[in-house]
Amino acid sequence: MKYDFDTPVPRRGTDSCKWDSAAAEGVLPMWVADMDFRTAPAITEALRRRVEHGIFGYTHVPESYYEVVAGWFARRHGWRIERDWVICLPGVVPALSAIIKALTVPGDKVLIQTPVYNCFFSSIRNNGCEIVTSPLVPVGNTYVIDYDDLEAKASDPGVKLMLLCNPHNPVGRVWTRAELLRIGEICLRHDVVVVADEIHCELVFSGHSYTPFASLSEDFLHHSVTCISPSKAFNIAGLQIANIVSADAGRRARIDRAVNDNEVCDVNPFGVLATRAAYNEGAEWLDELIGYLHANYRCMRDFCREHLPDFPITELEGTYLVWMDCRRLGIPSHEMEQRLIAEARLWLNAGTMYGAEGEGFMRWNIACPRVLLMDGLNRFLGFVKTVRAGASAPQSPAGAERNGGR
Incomplete structure (x- = not known):
């Protein structure tokens, strides 16, 4: 490829809404719809010339x-x-x-x-x-x-x-x-x-x-x-x-x-x-970007089929936003968003942002270098394993649970 979409570009500390909004440290943001790629070089060059005018x-x-x-x-x-x-x-x-x-x-x-x-x-x-x-x-x-x-x-x-x-x-x-x-x-x-x-x-x-x-x-x-x-x-x-x-x-x-x-x-x-x-001047860059995004989607699809079969994703025909069905986990979408941030350091969008029909779903932004996508998928997989392990663990007697809650 002529253009580099694989190398992560550090965005923390740039007043990025996406990267600098989380209160917790080390949160991987895969929520708001902007991309973690530098824009087309032709755009950067046009802006550079304008900045030099002052x-x-x-x-x-x-x-x-x-x-x-x-x-x-x-x-x-x-x-x-x-x-x-x-x-x-x-x-x-x-x-x-x-x-x-x-x-x-x-x-x-x-x-x-x-x-x-x-x-x-x-x-x-x-x-x-x-x-x-x-x-x-x-x-x-x-x-x-x-x-x-x-x-x-x-x-x-x-x-x-x-x-x-x-x-x-x-x-x-x-x-x-x-x-x-x-x-x-x-x-x-x-x-x-x-x-x-x-x-x-x-x-x-x-x-x-x-x-x-x-x-x-x-x-x-x-x-x-x-x-x-x-x-x-x-x-x-x-x-x-x-x-x-x-x-x-x-x-x-x-x-x-x-x-x-x-x-x-x-x-x-x-x-x-x-x-x-x-x-x-940006058509060639855009064509390569689309190919990279499509490959990211196929990578996520294959990962979910192998490791997260209970969490199907819709077929992605366009955009870089993936809709995942998380209903098998039994956690409301808003709660899942908060728990993913707190427990997995992963920020996704709760499906209920998009209407009542989004309950139980989460939206992923996969417009990022593939290494970050894989990091996010593995964080989500770890969260699922932890939740399911907790659900299957022996429960404390009711009285002891109440006392421990005081």
């Missing part, structure tokens, strides 16, 4: 930025984005909040497919809207859509928007063209606008293909809003850059007004530069 005032987003974004999506994904459709802002979460604010009024309902990205819940609630869930259905080692339930929920006149996670976090699905068509047809029938969070769109493995929801038809294009960003694929979340794409002029004007009302209209100059470098 002045970091307010930035104007140049026309070349929009050209680069449109060029990337046309080349890589076959989706032609017009310049006027794009609103630039600091992140996808602020984008979701602004879109909901613009296209609903308090009391409206917003449809989501659970388990799903935790910020969907907060963005809906913070805008005074009601959450309506259409749970995904586990089938074997993957999840599918219950279209009858989705149609029933979308038919409620109070439902104004559907937040679509494509690819899906946390279950790792890359929705097929056929699946997206059925979702879109349901939403069109019931006049539900689709808001597609496609932040993980670049991270799709061999045998699967990302389809931009808005690219499927003119009707879908004009009945949807899409959120995109290079932040996940190129590990630049801290540079705070994202785009809202809306082809409907009236809807776009309302969203732009909400972006300004929420005071999230200014972007980081480094984010603009990084996006241009990523989309102009």
Whole structure:
């Protein structure tokens, strides 16, 4: 490989949310969705040149930025984005909040497919809207859509928007063209606008293909809003850059007004530069990254089959987030998260962050050098062995246990 994804890069002491948030010493963080890899060299070099200039005032987003974004999506994904459709802002979460604010009024309902990205819940609630869930259905080692339930929920006149996670976090699905068509047809029938969070769109493995929801038809294009960003694929979340794409002029004007009302209209100059470098010069690095992430997933899958057969993981079609079924251990997800940190020095995300359907599940972030992935898997295996050994140990007499508890 031309690029090095194997060598660990020390991140403790860099004010990293991922690495410096744990109170305990020696915790291996495999939770929040950023990667433990240096970004593409072309991005680093572009930022270095900008730093050497030495002045970091307010930035104007140049026309070349929009050209680069449109060029990337046309080349890589076959989706032609017009310049006027794009609103630039600091992140996808602020984008979701602004879109909901613009296209609903308090009391409206917003449809989501659970388990799903935790910020969907907060963005809906913070805008005074009601959450309506259409749970995904586990089938074997993957999840599918219950279209009858989705149609029933979308038919409620109070439902104004559907937040679509494509690819899906946390279950790792890359929705097929056929699946997206059925979702879109349901939403069109019931006049539900689709808001597609496609932040993980670049991270799709061999045998699967990302389809931009808005690219499927003119009707879908004009009945949807899409959120995109290079932040996940190129590990630049801290540079705070994202785009809202809306082809409907009236809807776009309302969203732009909400972006300004929420005071999230200014972007980081480094984010603009990084996006241009990523989309102009980062394709080769990204392709190697995807291959490495897929190999990490296969490594984890094989480890679990051999050593953790009671803890199946879903088939990962895209993203670097693995969904593990831990129900056989009989520990609630939130408690398991805390116990893993305290007893195994391993930080995973509790499945209940992503809705009630996540109870008993844990989410792993495997975007790290393989040596760290193996360390995490072995820590988890040790935790499981310890828990099961304790469960099978002879119990103290009831009276003695009560006395010892005083």
